[in-house]
Amino acid sequence: MCATCGCSGDAATGHHRHEHNHPHPHGHGPGALVEIEARILAKNDAAAEHNRAWFRGRDILAVNLVSAPGAGKTTLLERTIADLGAEMPLYVIEGDQASAVDAARIERAGAPVVQVNTGTGCHLDAAMVARGMQRLRPPTGAAVLIENVGNLVCPALFDLGEQAKIVVFSVTEGEDKPIKYPHMFRAAGIVLLNKIDLLPHVDFDVARALANLRSVNRTADTIEVSARTGAGMAAWYEWLRHERAAARQAASA
Ligand SMILES: Nc1nc2c(ncn2[C@@H]2O[C@H](COP(=O)(O)OP(=O)(O)O)[C@@H](O)[C@H]2O)c(=O)[nH]1
Numbered sequence: 001m002c003a004t005c006g007c008s009g010d011a012a013t014g015h016h017r018h019e020h021n022h023p024h025p026h027g028h029g030p031g032a033l034v035e036i037e038a039r040i041l042a043k044n045d046a047a048a049e050h051n052r053a054w055f056r057g058r059d060i061l062a063v064n065l066v067s068a069p070g071a072g073k074t075t076l077l078e079r080t081i082a083d084l085g086a087e088m089p090l091y092v093i094e095g096d097q098a099s100a101v102d103a104a105r106i107e108r109a110g111a112p113v114v115q116v117n118t119g120t121g122c123h124l125d126a127a128m129v130a131r132g133m134q135r136l137r138p139p140t141g142a143a144v145l146i147e148n149v150g151n152l153v154c155p156a157l158f159d160l161g162e163q164a165k166i167v168v169f170s171v172t173e174g175e176d177k178p179i180k181y182p183h184m185f186r187a188a189g190i191v192l193l194n195k196i197d198l199l200p201h202v203d204f205d206v207a208r209a210l211a212n213l214r215s216v217n218r219t220a221d222t223i224e225v226s227a228r229t230g231a232g233m234a235a236w237y238e239w240l241r242h243e244r245a246a247a248r249q250a251a252s253a
């Protein structure tokens with residue numbers, strides 16, 4: 001059991017499973033759990049810093065795409081690869097609990113991809129990304145797009161060494177999600193409001209959704225897109241180009 005997010009995080013964190021069906025004198029009260037949580041996050045933060053230095057040393061832009069399941073992360077990646085792949089070398093890590101369904105989609109779209117399955121874990125962690133990089137082998141100057149496990153809770157806590165977290169928020173989810181999952185929306189460098197092609201058919205107030213976002217995150221960029229129709233995608237590509245240039249500057253500093 002992962003003390004940090006409540007998932008069975010053995011695959012996710014590498015820490016050992018600690019069964020609770022025996023009496024034990026050692027501390028298992030709330031204080032002990034907080035301590036375990038702090039240790040897990042500190043270990044992850046150290047691995048994330050290692051990843052960040054690794055990316056910087058190779059002039060690689062790494063971004064972390066997070067969302068509720070089905071918000072459109074993979075669809076967004078497919079279109080991005082089709083439209084931007086010739087201009088920017090795009091490499092993908094696919095995180096899911098099980099299956100290689102998304103990796104197959106990315107492969108068909110034409111980008112090198114590594115699938116990471118987290119088993120019972122609900123998020124990618126920095127060590128998984130480090131192992132994924134050994135298989136993916138992105139070249140100098142690449143952009144690595146990491147699709148996290150679909151979940152608005154645990155991925156907010158785990159730094160992967162990315163330059164920015166991208167929250168994909170779709171109009172079928174309801175305007176209240178930023179205030180219900182503030183940690184995730186607070187961690188966002190950019191929020192892509194996806195599936196705007198469906199706005200005529202759903203009861204979703206964009207202004208209210210953006211106001212809710214602003215109540216937890218004053219600075220995140222926001223772009224309204226449809227990964228299905230391509231609407232708004234040019235602005236997303238501009239954002240990626242800008243981040244790519246910022247990563248280059250950091251690498252040469
Ligand atoms: N109408 C519409 N459907 C979308 C859009 N983006 C994704 N979808 C659909 O939403 C479903 C989930 O998309 P997927 O990319 O697999 O989401 P993920 O779980 O976040 O990777 C699929 O049926 C997609 O075709 C969009 O912009 N508009």
Ligand SMILES: [Mg+2]
Pocket residue numbers: 073074075102147
């Ligand atoms: Mg997906």
